[in-house]
Amino acid sequence: MSLTSPMRDERTLVLQLRDAIISYIGEQELKPGDRLPTEAEFTQMFNISRPALREALKLLEQDGSIYVIHGKGRFVSAMATLAVERPITCFESVTDMVRRYGYKPTNKVLSISEETAAGQVQEALRLNADTRVIRLERLRMQGEEVLVYCLDFVPRSLIPDRLYDVDWGGSLFDVLESYGHRPVMSTATAASVMLPTDVSERNDLEDFGPAFLITETAYTQDGAPVVFAKDYHRGSSFTFSFVRK
Amino acid sequence: MSLTSPMRDERTLVLQLRDAIISYIGEQELKPGDRLPTEAEFTQMFNISRPALREALKLLEQDGSIYVIHGKGRFVSAMATLAVERPITCFESVTDMVRRYGYKPTNKVLSISEETAAGQVQEALRLNADTRVIRLERLRMQGEEVLVYCLDFVPRSLIPDRLYDVDWGGSLFDVLESYGHRPVMSTATAASVMLPTDVSERNDLEDFGPAFLITETAYTQDGAPVVFAKDYHRGSSFTFSFVRK
DNA sequence: TAAGGTCAGTTGTCAGACGACTGGTGTGCC
DNA sequence: GGCACACCAGTCGTCTGACAACTGACCTTA
Numbered sequence: 001m002s003l004t005s006p007m008r009d010e011r012t013l014v015l016q017l018r019d020a021i022i023s024y025i026g027e028q029e030l031k032p033g034d035r036l037p038t039e040a041e042f043t044q045m046f047n048i049s050r051p052a053l054r055e056a057l058k059l060l061e062q063d064g065s066i067y068v069i070h071g072k073g074r075f076v077s078a079m080a081t082l083a084v085e086r087p088i089t090c091f092e093s094v095t096d097m098v099r100r101y102g103y104k105p106t107n108k109v110l111s112i113s114e115e116t117a118a119g120q121v122q123e124a125l126r127l128n129a130d131t132r133v134i135r136l137e138r139l140r141m142q143g144e145e146v147l148v149y150c151l152d153f154v155p156r157s158l159i160p161d162r163l164y165d166v167d168w169g170g171s172l173f174d175v176l177e178s179y180g181h182r183p184v185m186s187t188a189t190a191a192s193v194m195l196p197t198d199v200s201e202r203n204d205l206e207d208f209g210p211a212f213l214i215t216e217t218a219y220t221q222d223g224a225p226v227v228f229a230k231d232y233h234r235g236s237s238f239t240f241s242f243v244r245k
Numbered sequence: 246m247s248l249t250s251p252m253r254d255e256r257t258l259v260l261q262l263r264d265a266i267i268s269y270i271g272e273q274e275l276k277p278g279d280r281l282p283t284e285a286e287f288t289q290m291f292n293i294s295r296p297a298l299r300e301a302l303k304l305l306e307q308d309g310s311i312y313v314i315h316g317k318g319r320f321v322s323a324m325a326t327l328a329v330e331r332p333i334t335c336f337e338s339v340t341d342m343v344r345r346y347g348y349k350p351t352n353k354v355l356s357i358s359e360e361t362a363a364g365q366v367q368e369a370l371r372l373n374a375d376t377r378v379i380r381l382e383r384l385r386m387q388g389e390e391v392l393v394y395c396l397d398f399v400p401r402s403l404i405p406d407r408l409y410d411v412d413w414g415g416s417l418f419d420v421l422e423s424y425g426h427r428p429v430m431s432t433a434t435a436a437s438v439m440l441p442t443d444v445s446e447r448n449d450l451e452d453f454g455p456a457f458l459i460t461e462t463a464y465t466q467d468g469a470p471v472v473f474a475k476d477y478h479r480g481s482s483f484t485f486s487f488v489r490k
Numbered sequence: 491t492a493a494g495g496t497c498a499g500t501t502g503t504c505a506g507a508c509g510a511c512t513g514g515t516g517t518g519c520c
Numbered sequence: 521g522g523c524a525c526a527c528c529a530g531t532c533g534t535c536t537g538a539c540a541a542c543t544g545a546c547c548t549t550a
Contacts, residue, residue, distance in 0.1 A: 013503070014303065032468025038531060049504045051296045054533090055303045058259065062304050064430065067466075070532055071511035078468035082432050089334060091489035185309065185490035187327050192437040192457035192480035210455030210480070212437035216489070221312075223277030223323035235437035235455070242487075244336035244461070245430035258534070283500060294535045299501090315501055316542035495548075502541070510533070517526080 013048065017056035020046060022065070025080055032081060036066060036074040064245050079245060088240040091185050091218075094140060094150055094231055095171040101238065103142045107169045110137040110203070114156060114163065121153045124217040124228040132156035136168055139203065142237075146205060149195065149232040158226060172227060173218075181226045183218035190214050190240070195232055210235040258293065262301035265291060267310070270325055277326060281311060281319040309490050324490060333485040336430050336463075339385060339395060339476055340416040346483065348387045352414045355382040355448070359401060359408065366398045369462040369473040377401035381413055384448065391450060394440065394477040403471060417472060418463075426471045428463035435459050435485070440477055455480040 021042070030036070037045065042053050057074065060066045064079035086100060098105045113135050117127040125133065133153045140148040152172055158181050159166065166175060173183055193213045200206050211232040218227040266287070275281070282290065287298050302319065305311045309324035331345060343350045358380050362372040370378065378398045385393040397417055403426050404411065411420060418428055438458045445451050456477040463472040 032466070040531085050506095051299070052503060054296070055300055058300045058303060059307050062307055068532070069512080071513080071530080073512095073531060078430055078464045078466060081468055082430065082464070084432060088435070089487055089489050185324055185327065185488065187329060187486070187488055189484045189486045190333070190435060190457070191484045192455040192478070194455055210437040210439055212435070219323045219327065221277070221323055223326055233437070239434045239436045241432070241434045242334055243430065243432055244334050285500085296536095297534060313501070314543080316499080316544080318500060318543095491550105493548100493550080495546100497546080498544095500541100500543080502539100504537105504539080506536090508533100508535080510531100512531080513529095515526100515528080518524090520521105520523080 013052050014055045014059070017046060017048065017053060018059050021056060021060060022080075025065075025076060030076045030080075032076050032078045034076045036076065038073060079243070082243055084241050084243050087242040088190070089242055091183075093171040093173045094148060094229075098140055098147055103147060105140045105142055105147060108139040108141055109168050110139060112136050112163055112168055117153070117155075121228050125153065125155055125225045127155060134159065134163065136172065138168070145234075145237075146203070146208065147234055147237055149199060149203070149205070149208075149211075151230045153228040154226060172229075176226055181220055181224070183226050184221050186216045186218040186227075188214050188216040192235070193232070199232075208232075208234060212238055212240070258297050259300045259304070262291060262293065262298060263304050266301060266305060267325075270310075270321060275321045275325075277321050277323045279321045281321065283318060324488070327488055329486050329488050332487040333435070334487055336428075338416040338418045339393060339474075343385055343392055348392060350385045350387055350392060353384040353386055354413050355384060357381050357408055357413055362398070362400075366473050370398065370400055370470045372400060379404065379408065381417065383413070390479075390482075391448070391453065392479055392482055394444060394448070394450070394453075394456075396475045398473040399471065417474075421471055426465055426469070428471050429466050431461045431463040431472075433459055433461040437480070438477070444477075453477075453479060457483055457485070 043050050064077055066074050067077050068074045114132055115135050117131045117133045134156055136152040138150045139146050159179055191213050193211055195205055195208050195211050212235050214231045216229045217225050219225050288295050309322055311319050312322050313319045359377055360380050362376045362378045379401055381397040383395045384391050404424055436458050438456055440453050440456055457480050459476045461474045462470050464470050
């Protein structure tokens with residue numbers, strides 16, 4: 001059993017190993033509680049050194065796929081069989097998320113404006129009291145049906161162009177990336193709420209029903225907050241999955 | 246800088262190291278993008294070997310707290326500063342979760358019965374068509390207010406006692422643990438819904454409002470599903486946090 | 491001046507060794 | 521015969537030392 005197809009160098013050996021072990025568990029149809037090959041067997045199988053193998057195994061231990069008993073061996077854990085395709089903990093844009101549900105959404109910009117950061121927005125984006133932010137209000141539609149009502153805030157300084165020169169109809173993350181502020185992760189909270197009455201009245205959304213609200217602050221790789229968002233997902237159209245451990 | 250207070254052996258060295266590095270980042274007030282000490286420096290600092298250190302660093306890489314550039318060094322990532330206290334991805338009983346929100350909940354058993362598994366329940370618990378399950382319906386109350394409406398299903402075979410000999414007023418997980426079926430993880434989905442009308446009518450919950458529904462299948466360490474649950478959390482009382490990356 | 495080579499610093503990988511823990515086996519004592 | 525204990529093989533935990541590969545800066549040279 002070799003690791004990479006000849007020409008593929010790709011990533012670091014340890015990550016390849018980790019995936020190879022996952023594949024091995026799948027191919028051998030190992031069930032939770034089953035014993036894994038020993039370190040010695042794995043190193044021979046993949047023809048790699050023990051430290052490299054151990055780093056890969058440690059990764060699997062950390063995410064709970066396997067567990068180890070000193071002096072006995074390593075064993076498949078329940079987690080290994082509980083792969084959720086695309087959990088809520090995966091960072092992605094609303095646009096991509098909606099598409100994944102099989103929708104072909106169109107975006108409708110309700111309003112784009114500039115204002116002074118305050119309260120929740122100011123705090124999340126770590127701004128001074130008098131800092132300007134862009135306020136973007138959009139609807140994600142599937143045909144005539146509103147799927148998500150999105151309210152985004154971005155520090156004005158990140159986008160030095162005129163507001164009307166920017167295409168707000170696509171993914172906000174793409175816009176930010178084009179200005180060198182690509183968000184890569186976020187902290188978020190989820191709650192179940194009704195749409196704010198002013199929003200539902202203005203947009204004829206009285207029948208929107210219970211909304212799945214994700215309040216999210218997105219950060220760049222170097223830790224700078226670049227977006228504060230409140231996304232109201234139509235409850236009857238979205239279900240979010242995840243693993244708890 | 247030593248690792249453990251003298252008498253503390255506790256866990257494996259690598260895990261101690263991981264936490265020590267996290268502490269180091271905190272103490273030195275390293276910000277995202279800052280460079281970490283080299284492997285050589287760390288091994289001297291903690292007086293441990295390089296393989297052990299590398300395993301610890303790999304763990305931090307995996308969860309995104311740090312990133313590495315071959316030939317340059319390791320750097321603090323944004324994730325390191327985004328610690329969420331108790332994310333939704335942490336497996337815990339509804340009882341514990343509610344307590345964490347500062348409530349002192351009382352449990353009210355609405356009904357306990359036995360029925361034949363079917364549909365969603367049968368599928369989640371991987372049961373045959375004619376298998377018996379326990380159906381447990383409860384309310385978590387704070388004073389007179391209902392916080393959560395819980396509907397649980399457990400394979401009958403896991404609890405060989407008479408239903409009325411069991412105390413269902415506490416954590417269901419505790420009951421299962423006492424029979425040797427402690428759940429340790431789960432797969433779950435979250436959605437925003439209204440309470441089923443029969444539930445709200447029977448329990449006088451017409452004003453419950455939008456509910457945060459967590460549909461969860463819990464598993465033991467060896468991968469056996471032991472609980473299928475639908476927990477309707479009062480939307481105005483609960484917010485769930487998590488990190489996306 | 492610009493292109494290229496060289497070198498120190500850092501991470502990636504390898505090899506071999508010994509310590510620590512687990513479970514089973516066998517022995518000796520009662 | 522039964523029980524307690526010592527021993528031993530198997531496995532994971534940790535250490536030491538070494539070399540390869542990559543990065544960036546410096547130096548040399550055309």
